[in-house]
Amino acid sequence: MSFTELISIIRTLSNSEKAQLFDMLKAELAGENSIAPLEHDKIYPLWTPYGAFGAARVLMNALEAAQQHDHE
């Protein structure tokens, strides 16, 4: 299908369908132009322990105990 044929088909669409098509193309373009492209099938490991607040509290207690021990 040529570009001219495609345009003539798009012109037959309703306004809501044109808006839907516009949103879809905009999302596709944003993906292609992203600043840091993510590669298909590449593994991106995330080791970060998010939200380990209980562990954080235990570590702070251990640190305070170690510092107290150093001062004695």
Add this chain to the structure above:
Amino acid sequence: MSDPPARQFPYSMPDGALDELDILPRVPLTLHYREQRVDVIGLVDSGATVNVLPYHVGLGLGALWSTERATLRLAGNLAHVPAQPLIVSASIADFAPVQLAFAWTQAEDLPLILGQVNFFMVYEVCFFRAQSLFELRKRETG
């Protein structure tokens, strides 16, 4: 020993990284525990709740895995890996040594992570990603 005002470090590529998109804020540091010392690279990770020490680094420092020590429960990829607290002394560049509290984990295949407790409590950190730099400044106490 007085601390320098601030030190800048370049982002660098971890092992296995393929190109410059993979650079990360990594800082060289020396860990001391009793009579042992180990030179390591730490990932400065503002999203991490805690510092995390890979198993082999703890062993390199001569630490013993003790069933009597408190057990830590981590999150994310580390949720099912046992961890326990380990307090070590750490030296970065020409800053005075500081005590860092690590969740010493039995996981091996992970970087040494410098997180909110307590790395970010000791150092102020500014990231300049567009310049591939980050800056450390020792937090003023008292």
